[in-house]
Amino acid sequence: LEPQAVVNPFRLKISDHPGRIFNFIDKPEDQLLFKNLRNNGAPLLLELGSGSGGHLIERGRLNPASLVCGIELRYKRAVRTIEKGEKLGADNIYIVRVHAHQVPEIFESKSLEGIWINFPDPWDKRKKNRILRPDMLRQYLGLIKPNGFFSFKTDHLEMFETVLGQIQNEELLDLERVIHDAANSEEYLKDSVETEFESMFKSQRLPIYHLLGTRQYRE
Numbered sequence: 001l002e003p004q005a006v007v008n009p010f011r012l013k014i015s016d017h018p019g020r021i022f023n024f025i026d027k028p029e030d031q032l033l034f035k036n037l038r039n040n041g042a043p044l045l046l047e048l049g050s051g052s053g054g055h056l057i058e059r060g061r062l063n064p065a066s067l068v069c070g071i072e073l074r075y076k077r078a079v080r081t082i083e084k085g086e087k088l089g090a091d092n093i094y095i096v097r098v099h100a101h102q103v104p105e106i107f108e109s110k111s112l113e114g115i116w117i118n119f120p121d122p123w124d125k126r127k128k129n130r131i132l133r134p135d136m137l138r139q140y141l142g143l144i145k146p147n148g149f150f151s152f153k154t155d156h157l158e159m160f161e162t163v164l165g166q167i168q169n170e171e172l173l174d175l176e177r178v179i180h181d182a183a184n185s186e187e188y189l190k191d192s193v194e195t196e197f198e199s200m201f202k203s204q205r206l207p208i209y210h211l212l213g214t215r216q217y218r219e
């Protein structure tokens, strides 16, 4: 007997949120709908791997005139984000369900106000797919407008140092902050927006690393 196909209930729920969740993977026609949304010319902010959405929703609240867009593959996290956002009246947050590596094909170069990457999965699990592969970091940063920002938080020291080294070697950003003990940094805490994974790592007393920089183009 063939095992019965198990349908992820959140996969079905995605279509309950048209105009909020753009499912590029299962519904290519969503690409055009998303393009139309962007035609209104509002500033664009992006979070890669937005997870359950706590950070995205708060950023939406803090940036009411912007489109604040999360890139997230998991159905459940995408749906939860939008459901939570609706309850809180966040009407400027959106999810695009697409692999982060496709992001440079979706957005024009130098078109974003800024990008956040918070606690991406450790890269030793799936090297090829990791969000922050060096060639991909270069491409993501090419999407940011001159003087736009890039913010990266992780609990993974080796990943942090590698990303920091690449940014410095390739002179991709003017670094404003490089913080190795975020939980005890006043500078960090004064404007941090905590993510779900961050809360978990903090409760385990794991160190949190943060870098923030401004995009510069030196060519």
Ligand SMILES: C[S@@+](CC[C@H](N)C(=O)[O-])C[C@H]1O[C@@H](n2cnc3c(N)ncnc32)[C@H](O)[C@@H]1O
Pocket: 048, 049, 050, 051, 052, 071, 072, 073, 074, 077, 098, 099, 100, 101, 117, 118, 119, 120, 121, 129, 130, 131, 195, 196, 197, 198
């Ligand atoms: C460790 S979680 C962190 C979530 C959130 N940023 C936080 O700090 O709470 C990483 C998230 O990235 C998503 N993700 C992993 N690889 C991805 C990819 N290639 N494209 C888009 N999302 C991805 C996962 O589904 C997951 O929700």
